[in-house]
Amino acid sequence: MKRVFMTxxxxxxxxxxxxxxVSAQSWSDYLCSRYGIYCGSTGGSNTTPAPEIxxxxxxxxxxxxxxxxxxxxxIKRRRSA
Known part of the structure; x- marks a missing residue:
């Protein structure tokens, strides 16, 4: 039982x-949407977001x-023991 809890x-x-x-990665998105800073765009062209991971x-x-x-x-280790 102890090993189950440890796992x-x-x-x-x-x-x-x-x-x-991951939450640290999303902080820049918050700053971009709230204040308009750190958006990462160069301002040259409009881009369309694509669905991706x-x-x-x-x-x-x-x-x-x-x-x-x-x-x-x-589980494999426990069955073989």
């Missing part, structure tokens, strides 16, 4: 650490995959 704790820690990095979605997807791999490894 869940590791997965939660990984999720929260990636969420902290942003940093936050990518980081959360990687965290989810890593947590699933750790869980599968732990």
């Amino acid at each position: 869940l704790g590791a997965a939660t820690t990984m999720y929260l650490s990636t969420a902290a990095v 942003d940093v936050s979605s990518g980081a959360l997807a990687l965290a989810a995959v890593a947590a699933m791999l750790l869980l599968a490894w732990e």
